[in-house]
Amino acid sequence: xxxxxxxxxxxxxxxxxxxxxxxxxxxxxxxxxxxxxxxxxxxxxxxxxxxxxxxxxxxxxxxxxxxxxxxxxxxxxxxxxxxxxxxxxxxxxxxxxxxxxxxxxxxxxxxxxxxxxxxxxxxxxxxxxxxxxxxxxxxxxxxxxxxxxxxxxxxxxxxxxxxxxxxxxxxxxxxxxxxxxxxxxxxxxxxxxxxxxxxxxxxxxxxxxxxxxxxxxxxxxxxxxxxxxxxxxxxxxxxxxxxxxxxxxxxxxxxxxxxxxxxxxxxxxxxxxxxxxxxxxxxxxxxxxxxxxxxxxxxxxxxxxxxxxxxxxxxxxxxxxxxxxxx
Amino acid sequence: xxxxxxxxxxxxxxxxxxxxxxxxxxxxxxxxxxxxxxxxxxxxxxxxxxxxxxxxxxxxxxxxxxxxxxxxxxxxxxxxxxxxxxxxxxxxxxxxxxxxxxxxxxxxxxxxxxxxxxxxxxxxxxxxxxxxxxxxxxxxxxxxxxxxxxxxxxxxxxxxxxxxxxxxxxxxxxxxxx
Numbered sequence: 001x002x003x004x005x006x007x008x009x010x011x012x013x014x015x016x017x018x019x020x021x022x023x024x025x026x027x028x029x030x031x032x033x034x035x036x037x038x039x040x041x042x043x044x045x046x047x048x049x050x051x052x053x054x055x056x057x058x059x060x061x062x063x064x065x066x067x068x069x070x071x072x073x074x075x076x077x078x079x080x081x082x083x084x085x086x087x088x089x090x091x092x093x094x095x096x097x098x099x100x101x102x103x104x105x106x107x108x109x110x111x112x113x114x115x116x117x118x119x120x121x122x123x124x125x126x127x128x129x130x131x132x133x134x135x136x137x138x139x140x141x142x143x144x145x146x147x148x149x150x151x152x153x154x155x156x157x158x159x160x161x162x163x164x165x166x167x168x169x170x171x172x173x174x175x176x177x178x179x180x181x182x183x184x185x186x187x188x189x190x191x192x193x194x195x196x197x198x199x200x201x202x203x204x205x206x207x208x209x210x211x212x213x214x215x216x217x218x219x220x221x222x223x224x225x226x227x228x229x230x231x232x233x234x235x236x237x238x239x240x241x242x243x244x245x246x247x248x249x250x251x252x253x254x255x256x257x258x259x260x261x262x263x264x265x266x267x268x269x270x271x272x273x274x275x276x277x278x279x280x281x282x283x284x285x286x287x288x289x290x291x292x293x294x295x296x297x298x299x300x301x302x303x304x305x306x307x308x309x310x311x312x313x314x315x316x317x318x319x320x321x322x323x324x325x326x327x
Numbered sequence: 328x329x330x331x332x333x334x335x336x337x338x339x340x341x342x343x344x345x346x347x348x349x350x351x352x353x354x355x356x357x358x359x360x361x362x363x364x365x366x367x368x369x370x371x372x373x374x375x376x377x378x379x380x381x382x383x384x385x386x387x388x389x390x391x392x393x394x395x396x397x398x399x400x401x402x403x404x405x406x407x408x409x410x411x412x413x414x415x416x417x418x419x420x421x422x423x424x425x426x427x428x429x430x431x432x433x434x435x436x437x438x439x440x441x442x443x444x445x446x447x448x449x450x451x452x453x454x455x456x457x458x459x460x461x462x463x464x465x466x467x468x469x470x471x472x473x474x475x476x477x478x479x480x481x482x483x484x485x486x487x488x489x490x491x492x493x494x495x496x497x498x499x500x501x502x503x504x505x
Binding site: 121124125127131135146150154 | 329330331334358360361364367383384387388390391394395396398399400402403406460
């Protein structure tokens with residue numbers, strides 16, 4: 001086997017990175033599911049899952065087994081190609097952004113010099129999944145959910161990009177590693193508080209979570225675009241959503257919260273991942289708390305807020321940043 | 328050949344296959360949504376070819392703008408508008424239309440072939456031009472500044488036109504304008 005011996009080490013590294021990241025995605029979904037249910041419970045003054053394992057810690061594992069074992073129902077009037085395609089489309093593109101995120105100085109699958117752009121373009125495919133699933137289900141609720149998802153994500157993609165642009169103007173680079181490196185002395189959240197706030201609001205909206213969970217508003221649309229899905233089809237949407245949340249939080253950490261920087265640890269270039277994860281999970285905790293604290297907004301309020309407040313504010317923020325950078 | 332070259336060759340053919348398969352779906356699909364998805368696949372393949380040619384920036388922009396925005400707006404248009412979701416068989420009518428279509432396609436094919444055959448292709452190794460984001464940005468703002476600004480004006484006109492069209496519908500119902 002001549003080919004095997006000439007296998008480039010870089011390729012082997014990438015395969016290993018992909019394996020680690022995919023396994024992490026499942027672990028993250030389990031942790032997030034547990035956290036969400038526990039926090040929801042405590043916010044509503046009830047204990048949440050308690051039965052399986054210590055304080056219900058194995059609840060999500062049991063749920064996962066149940067979901068895998070369930071029959072995959074395909075209703076009779078759906079568009080079969082689209083119906084099958086949607087969960088795959090929702091799950092696959094969310095793996096890719098994690099490949100360029102620098103978890104610590106040395107723990108990064110690949111340092112693209114256009115890393116940020118890579119993340120943005122990969123997450124933009126995710127909307128397609130909601131559309132395909134919603135339309136393919138051939139169901140009014142799913143269709144409305146999908147239409148809302150698109151209008152919402154088009155509206156909130158713009159402020160997200162504009163708030164990222166403010167950071168890019170300051171650092172002159174798209175590479176996530178260099179952006180974190182530029183925050184050695186001071187985190188960008190202190191220099192760009194407005195951009196940070198805009199990013200977090202739009203990030204919550206991008207991941208379709210309450211108070212912006214209009215695409216799956218239970219009280220109006222049953223479950224929105226994934227009404228018709230069962231078993232693993234549903235779980236893949238679920239995995240996609242949690243991974244998307246993780247991506248949004250890690251990009252926020254990289255751009256605004258100084259990535260792996262923190263009090264010095266031994267083997268800092270690897271163990272910086274501890275600080276990174278602390279920051280990411282703090283943001284995720286914050287997003288979960290928002291979901292269980294605030295009521296859902298109305299759809300026109302949601303769009304008006306994006307176009308009439310977030311976009312002008314982020315444009316003004318960019319203008320000011322550009323002037324200050326040039327001075 | 329090294330292992331990397333095998334991968335690169337394989338990827339190239341995979342991308343070309345994506346483009347061809349996507350275009351075929353776009354033409355042949357009976358359901359309007361399937362056509363748009365075929366288009367998305369074809370555009371993804373084009374992005375892949377940009378990647379093969381070594382411009383990461385163009386690849387990402389192709390995905391972000393064409394797959395992530397244009398196709399989604401198209402689908403949105405189909406879902407919101409009262410467009411028939413299925414293309415009926417009877418829309419293909421008459422020999423005359425088929426003849427016109429074939430001759431138009433043949434003309435386009437020959438024009439492209441003439442220009443392809445006449446060009447003196449530089450081997451990839453001899454190409455020194457760089458298509459990185461910095462280089463592209465510079466050429467947009469210096470060399471092709473006028474064209475770049477004119478395109479943005481056209482986009483602005485399109486947006487204003489869309490708003491006027493949308494508002495026009497409202498005014499007919501007697502609702503207050505602006």
